[in-house]
């Protein structure tokens with residue numbers, strides 16, 4: 001038995017998996033609180049993640065109907081990029097600034113310039129720094145909260161922090177580390193010199209966690225935590241990774257030729273590569289995978305976060321929102337939404353705000369506005385997919401995951417907008433499943449067995465044929481002109497030519 005934990009933006013999910021019988025025994029989740037400010041601030045208290053993990057773990061074990069003592073290993077996935085800076089006692093010096101925080105846009109701009117612009121970033125890091133990455137959050141903390149900054153003893157990411165809580169070990173792995181901005185994504189090594197440029201007072205050797213390989217263990221669960229969770233002694237905690245990295249594992253995206261698209265708080269598109277990928281656009285990030293290779297990825301910041309805003313504005317539940325979207329025509333009667341409520345990463349507009357365009361007395365209906373925001377979020381992902389170019393040529397199917405993948409109308413929209421067949425894995429919380437699979441992989445390694453992630457994925461990653469959505473030629477055509485309208489709006493309002 002293995003447990004996978006996914007600490008997403010909105011909630012922590014826990015999944016208990018029986019690898020022998022290839023079955024998911026129990027799942028549970030607990031919500032997180034998000035602190036938002038007008039200036040782009042998006043923060044969470046790391047203690048809230050632990051509380052959510054505790055609650056979801058107990059419920060998932062209960063639903064699984066097992067004794068927690070039969071769990072052999074745990075894997076932890078987490079939202080990428082969040083800065084969890086700890087003091088010498090392991091306490092956060094400040095709430096975690098999240099991947100979707102855009103308060104640090106100016107600090108990021110300075111860092112990019114200091115590294116020699118986009119070319120310099122690529123040369124040093126293998127990717128171009130973006131506002132969402134960890135580096136500018138650290139620069140911001142130094143600048144705005146010098147007292148908190150002065151207490152920093154360790155720099156972790158969200159999943160590293162949960163590993164630390166579970167094991168007491170301060171470790172990191174390449175997948176999540178590749179989103180910090182002080183890590184060379186090609187050589188899979190920390191860049192102490194870059195950290196020194198951002199935070200000259202910190203001793204990089206001391207504050208950066210020890211790097212381990214994806215199949216290695218972060219440690220074993222601490223005695224007191226094991227007692228509390230009902231675990232046996234010596235339960236392994238695998239390296240874990242960023243949620244997109246473990247979502248890739250949970251969709252079987254560990255060899256070239258597959259595309260995973262996530263409709264979570266963020267929207268992401270990624271594809272495995274056995275070697276580093278440097279595209280001619282700074283928006284495709286050359287991240288590492290948490291399965292030993294690389295995971296080029298684009299991320300849009302306004303997906304279910306944007307649809308939820310409009311849905312809640314109208315007081316609709318998820319089912320009714322889906323019905324409203326389905327009842328409006330493709331193109332939402334001429335309404336275009338650029339859903340950048342919280343700035344955007346792809347296209348690179350960290351300080352943008354959202355626009356509702358083309359409203360008239362005739363088309364301003366609830367149904368059109370609901371549809372237009374879902375279309376706008378989906379067009380952003382098509383924009384990102386196009387940036388992948390040759391990396392996704394010949395890919396005939398998209399594996400769709402994340403909360404939004406539960407919506408049939410959204411699945412069909414993704415198929416028609418991208419002109420590609422869409423299918424969901426049976427488990428759309430793929431990051432939690434990926435974390436459990438990585439835990440089983442790590443357990444094999446630590447027992448000295450021949451290790452392979454591939455058969456584990458083959459066993460557990462099953463596709464849900466009922467979710468299959470094929471593109472329809474007439475709808476693909478209709479969306480083509482609506483997408484052109486979206487691109488024109490991007491050009492007119494933000495100067496984005498592509």
Ligand SMILES: Nc1ncnc2c1ncn2[C@@H]1O[C@H](COP(=O)(O)OP(=O)(O)O)[C@@H](O)[C@H]1O
Pocket residue numbers: 008009010011263264265266304305307308318322401402403404405406407
């Ligand atoms: N049927 C649905 N239609 C549209 N959105 C949905 C549906 N089911 C869940 N969601 C949305 O998915 C989001 C959660 O997705 P998830 O991938 O768990 O996010 P995260 O990992 O970022 O915390 C929520 O905003 C929720 O409203």
Ligand SMILES: O=C(CO)[C@@H](O)[C@H](O)COP(=O)(O)O
Pocket residue numbers: 008009010078079080081099100132179242243244264265266267268299
């Ligand atoms: O910043 C990124 C990817 O680079 C985001 O994808 C985060 O990893 C958050 O993921 P979700 O909470 O939306 O799953």
